Amino acid sequence: MLGTFVTAAPAQQAGYQLGRGYRIESLDLTFAGYSSARLYEREGRPARFDLRDLSLFTIWSPSARWTVFSEIEAEDVFTIDQRGVNASDTEFVVERLYADYAVDGRLSLRAGRYLTPFGRWNQLHADPLVWTVTRPLVTSLAIPDHGSGVMAYGSLPLGRDTLDYSVYLDDSAALDPVDAEASFEEFDLGGLSNSFDQAAGAQLRYRLLDERAELALSWASFSIDGQRGHQHAIGADGIVHWAGFELSSELVYRVNTRDGTRDDWGGFVQAVAPLRGALFGVSRVEFYSSGLLGDDAGRFSAGFAWRPHRALVFKLEYHDGSNARILPDGWELSCGVLF
Amino acid sequence: MLLALLLLAAAIDGAAGDGALVVVTHPGVAASAAQGRNLADVFRRKLLVDARGNRLVPVNLPGRDPLRRAFSSAVLGRQPEDMESYWNERYFHGISPPPVVASVEAVLRFVAATPGAVGYVPACAVDGRVVVAAELEVGNLPAVSCARRSVEP
Numbered sequence: 001m002l003g004t005f006v007t008a009a010p011a012q013q014a015g016y017q018l019g020r021g022y023r024i025e026s027l028d029l030t031f032a033g034y035s036s037a038r039l040y041e042r043e044g045r046p047a048r049f050d051l052r053d054l055s056l057f058t059i060w061s062p063s064a065r066w067t068v069f070s071e072i073e074a075e076d077v078f079t080i081d082q083r084g085v086n087a088s089d090t091e092f093v094v095e096r097l098y099a100d101y102a103v104d105g106r107l108s109l110r111a112g113r114y115l116t117p118f119g120r121w122n123q124l125h126a127d128p129l130v131w132t133v134t135r136p137l138v139t140s141l142a143i144p145d146h147g148s149g150v151m152a153y154g155s156l157p158l159g160r161d162t163l164d165y166s167v168y169l170d171d172s173a174a175l176d177p178v179d180a181e182a183s184f185e186e187f188d189l190g191g192l193s194n195s196f197d198q199a200a201g202a203q204l205r206y207r208l209l210d211e212r213a214e215l216a217l218s219w220a221s222f223s224i225d226g227q228r229g230h231q232h233a234i235g236a237d238g239i240v241h242w243a244g245f246e247l248s249s250e251l252v253y254r255v256n257t258r259d260g261t262r263d264d265w266g267g268f269v270q271a272v273a274p275l276r277g278a279l280f281g282v283s284r285v286e287f288y289s290s291g292l293l294g295d296d297a298g299r300f301s302a303g304f305a306w307r308p309h310r311a312l313v314f315k316l317e318y319h320d321g322s323n324a325r326i327l328p329d330g331w332e333l334s335c336g337v338l339f
Numbered sequence: 340m341l342l343a344l345l346l347l348a349a350a351i352d353g354a355a356g357d358g359a360l361v362v363v364t365h366p367g368v369a370a371s372a373a374q375g376r377n378l379a380d381v382f383r384r385k386l387l388v389d390a391r392g393n394r395l396v397p398v399n400l401p402g403r404d405p406l407r408r409a410f411s412s413a414v415l416g417r418q419p420e421d422m423e424s425y426w427n428e429r430y431f432h433g434i435s436p437p438p439v440v441a442s443v444e445a446v447l448r449f450v451a452a453t454p455g456a457v458g459y460v461p462a463c464a465v466d467g468r469v470v471v472a473a474e475l476e477v478g479n480l481p482a483v484s485c486a487r488r489s490v491e492p
Binding site for chain 2: 019020021023030032034057059061064065067069102104105106123124126128129155157159160162209210211212241310311338
């Protein structure tokens with residue numbers, strides 16, 4: 001007898017799915033996001049718990065060529081420390097807000113506020129996507145993490161490999177009214193700004209081995225809010241995944257043109273190894289020499305990450321650093337979820 | 340005798356067809372979008388529109404389906420479970436993985452009903468609802484029965 005029942009309904013499209021958001025098919029609209037909570041104790045400071053991020057993505061495709069993306073983030077939703085519960089420091093931030101137009105399959109244009117395409121970490125910095133609770137210093141300090149302006153980007157096939165490209169022009173000073181208030185998410189570095197005034201940059205990312213490996217070069221020329229002079233930065237990053245193992249690295253050199261300020265440079269190397277089931281061991285060494293801070297800092301981190309579900313990760317890590325002011329020793333525990 | 344030989348030849352030819360995997364599209368999808376290297380980028384959701392500006396909508400079988408695994412290995416070079424971190428990263432940028440339907444017949448219905456849809460089915464399952472855009476060289480393709488199979492709801 002021939003089959004009497006088959007379903008054409010897409011089993012993973014409409015409705016809600018953990019880690020894939022809530023989709024309203026008829027409107028081509030998706031609500032998604034991520035959140036992370038962290039418990040940590042750093043050298044010379046009391047232990048603290050915070051709900052660090054609560055981000056909501058809205059993705060709307062009104063036509064084949066157009067997509068609108070927004071990420072609204074509530075930062076520091078609440079903290080608990082020896083003084084009790086504090087929920088008064090919550091800030092709502094427009095992390096990303098842009099419109100994409102697909103010129104054709106290999107070229108898209110973007111306008112709005114976006115993550116700076118410099119290095120790999122900055123564009124995938126959400127807690128559920130990375131292996132460690134903390135972010136390497138070089139991925140934060142060398143170049144502002146957001147831009148506002150226009151971008152052209154796409155992917156070009158090279159045999160079985162792929163070359164991703166992006167080119168951007170930024171005018172945050174004119175386009176982003178809250179840009180000058182941007183601070184460093186993980187570091188208390190009073191006086192340093194995390195905002196472009198104007199910038200231009202590009203990135204080339206070569207993906208090979210069926211996307212198991214990436215090699216990339218980034219470049220940016222920019223001025224920063226509140227700082228005199230023009231800066232230039234070049235970066236290189238790479239990652240390879242194989243059989244559950246992962247090795248990654250980012251290196252950046254930043255030329256500071258302000259008189260008397262030496263250049264910034266730094267990098268990290270990180271290794272991940274499968275231990276048992278969904279449990280992984282993670283270790284990282286990093287170093288950053290900052291002319292702007294007039295200081296150097298290095299740190300070794302080691303810990304574990306447990307991923308019981310593709311959308312959920314628990315992490316535990318310990319740091320041993322050389323500069324308590326910038327990278328204090330301590331331990332951190334976090335839980336991140338894509339929802 | 341001649342008739343018997345012709346029948347045997349037809350049976351052999353039919354058996355070869357049963358073992359092939361073909362890419363099928365909704366009528367109107369530019370054929371080039373579902374051929375060669377473009378096919379991988381459609382299923383990685385890097386190629387979102389075809390040369391005519393029409394949205395491309397890839398559709399997958401479930402991750403454990405032998406046809407899905409054969410397709411994924413041949414076209415993407417990886418098995419579905421190896422691509423979870425890839426899809427998490429794409430999701431962070433607003434790109435969701437292809438929808439999944441439960442059976443070959445469901446793929447045919449989805450592709451027939453959805454403008455821009457691209458799927459894959461055994462060659463012997465193709466009918467007039469869809470357009471065949473390419474035939475895939477797939478090693479170790481599992482034996483496929485083209486009788487329409489019952490699927491649990």
